Amino acid sequence: MTTPMPADEHQPAMQANRYAHGIALTCPHCDVRAIIRTSRKVVETYREAWAICPGCGFKGKAHVSWDCEASPSLMPNPKVSLPKLDYREAVEQFTAEELARRPQMDMFVNTG
Template sequence: MRKGFVQCPHCNAPATIRTSEWVNETVKDLYLICLNTDCGHTWKAQLAAVFTLSPSAIPNPQINLPMAPSDYVRRRYPESAREPGNDPGHDPRQIPMFG
């Protein structure tokens, strides 16, 4: 599954966002369609800002988004994925930028 795609909850095929509309400053309704023509499922989902991981350098005083809970642990790649050649986004044909 490529990043940026949503899976259809019925057939697990990629889906695309057809349209969207803001509910408020931190919630957006998304209208999706499954790209599997045999399935054709359409549905509504929501995208919501839940909490802040790093504060904004230009905060909007009208937005009250709490900081992440103190026990929140961000997802990390396993050590094996961080080794050269094991990174799923690594392209060995890419010229190194810093070294």
């Protein structure tokens, strides 16, 4: 088990910068990255978020939830109980699903 890194004065800014582009909530109409204006916690593993699309002006409510745990928290919340998921299996499953969504590139170009 690893121990958390000691906090320093620059850590919050570095973390915010590191994760700024991690998750994208995209507009269901034009697929532009939406801006989350506000959100509220319903329970520890579930949030409601109101978002607006800068591309087409769509406004709507989204639901975000944690479904399983691939790696345990270093600061577990006793109110949270999620099903455990094997991390390697999850990565393989996600990679396979992501590759299946992408169009297959043709390795052999028809020249004749």
